[in-house]
Amino acid sequence: MQIDLIVLNLKDVIVPFASAFAGAYFAYKFNVCSENKKNDDEKFKQFNMLLNQINTTWMALMNYKIVHILKVEELINKNPEKAIKQTIYPPNVFFNANLDNNIFLAKYNFQLLPLLSEIEKQTFLTQETINLCQTEFTANTKCLTLTEDNIHSGIETFNLTKHYVDKSLAYLLLLREKLLECKEMYFKFLYLDNRDIILNSIFDNLIPNINSFIEVSNFSKMIDKSWTEKYNILDYTKLHKDKIKHKITSFCKFMGLKK
Numbered sequence: 001m002q003i004d005l006i007v008l009n010l011k012d013v014i015v016p017f018a019s020a021f022a023g024a025y026f027a028y029k030f031n032v033c034s035e036n037k038k039n040d041d042e043k044f045k046q047f048n049m050l051l052n053q054i055n056t057t058w059m060a061l062m063n064y065k066i067v068h069i070l071k072v073e074e075l076i077n078k079n080p081e082k083a084i085k086q087t088i089y090p091p092n093v094f095f096n097a098n099l100d101n102n103i104f105l106a107k108y109n110f111q112l113l114p115l116l117s118e119i120e121k122q123t124f125l126t127q128e129t130i131n132l133c134q135t136e137f138t139a140n141t142k143c144l145t146l147t148e149d150n151i152h153s154g155i156e157t158f159n160l161t162k163h164y165v166d167k168s169l170a171y172l173l174l175l176r177e178k179l180l181e182c183k184e185m186y187f188k189f190l191y192l193d194n195r196d197i198i199l200n201s202i203f204d205n206l207i208p209n210i211n212s213f214i215e216v217s218n219f220s221k222m223i224d225k226s227w228t229e230k231y232n233i234l235d236y237t238k239l240h241k242d243k244i245k246h247k248i249t250s251f252c253k254f255m256g257l258k259k
Helices: 002-078 101-106 110-142 148-186 194-208 214-224 234-252
Strands: none
Touching: 002 101, 002 194, 101 110, 101 214, 101 234, 110 148, 110 214, 148 214
């Protein structure tokens, strides 16, 4: 009789405790899943924003190249003086790296953030040379005739501008390629719209080769060597073993069983 009473008392203690524990555990799991879903949504949002920014800058540079650079290039051989009097409203080609919002990329490849910074610097220089070219060409239109020095200076400024535009395009192409590699390797669950890549194939003859710029080519090689290795089953087993060991040690210290 006494044993039955003890058993009943234990049930009265264990059942509520087990219920409370199970409720707390599932609530914890739900919160973890919700937090992971929130993080995935943030990655989805930021990843697409970054690709959209690449596309916006890319198209601004490409339009400038088609409308202005190719026109001047064609005229230089025929009439250099007329060529360096061409004017067009300078586009906005500055790329804002926003490292704080894109810091999550370092988890997958720590070279992606330096690449973003390099593109920001490169597009800033490109914007400056575009503005300089515009200022010089506009000043040339006010002169009835230009000296040989004026023509030579105008052509040099134009060639510098063309170089910076192509280099920025090469950097942006590299970044987009590596971001899509990152997506395929680590989070295929993200939905990305690849139509822009298909559309850009129309301009194949205008797209610079990444390897034609040493700095861009070197960045590509560094990124290829810096991808974070994906966990396999042994890595996950070791990770969980270490977590359990840490929890047991912490519990023993809390109970005063271990110093």
